[in-house]
Amino acid sequence: MIHPPAADPVLLREPRHRVSPRARLMWQVTALVEGAVTIGVLLLVALAVDAVEVRWWMIAVAVAAVLGWVAVVPQWRYAVHRWEVTATAVRTQTGWWAREQRIAPLSRIQTVDRAEGAVARLFGLATVTVTTASAAGALEIDGLDRRLADDLVAELTARADAVEGDAT
Template identity: 45%
Template sequence: MLDLRPPENLVSSRAVLYWAARAALGWLVPLAAEVLWQRFGDVGLPVTILLIATAVLALAHVIVMPEWRYRVHRWETTPDVVYTQSGWFNQERRIAPVSRIQTVDTERGPIERIFGLANLTVTTASARGPVRIHALDFTTAQRIAAELAARTQASVGDAT
């Protein structure tokens, strides 16, 4: 039986840069819109204050969130279960028995490919939905997917 300690493995250390890059890209549109509004609109001090506040929030988000998520996001597989912990404000731990696994998938978006990362999705017969491990090293994700697929094949049961 697995106790409710945090899972052993951290995600890839490159996840910090990946999450920072994604956050920075998300802030580009509002910052650009505010810069254009200030530059070409008939505005005064309120828009300047809004731009400064947005820039401070963006900077805090890009610096704090990736490190925070890296410290929280963990995963572990055993012969019997897949165990994950994720989130940053709302943190969640999930345990999925290998005998309940239906599919194991890896996914890589364009930014993940740049950082050599992949996401692993373990679909089970749970109404709660799949178990996801984000920001794994690509080779680790492939290895874990192959191991879980092999364990699933060897497991007695019908994954329902």
């Protein structure tokens, strides 16, 4: 049986805020480093076991694939990744191929963490992780400006602390 829509339906929409534009460059550098390491390891293994004769075109294809990945995926991720804090919840949208929207009520927040990886530090960025009492796991907002991440952690901590209950 299909139920008629409520008088005031809650529409799933994209969260309002984008991550920092510098996140694109951070993701590009990370992808470039990961791709270079992967190609290097594959070359070393191929040369060490002498199982495959490495030809120039194989290296060219691998480099082209990495450069394509570096050029496309960070732009795509930036277009999709969004976040928002409302009066009652934290909302995120992530992904680059498949999109995932997550909504965590403030009453369910257990911890709020801030982390900076080595590459993120170079670009003044941080990741905020909101752990909830959900089997789906934590919400992660990657690529935030460092100061904004600090403010967001303080705000979410204060708001979660103001909610009655123990977030379980």
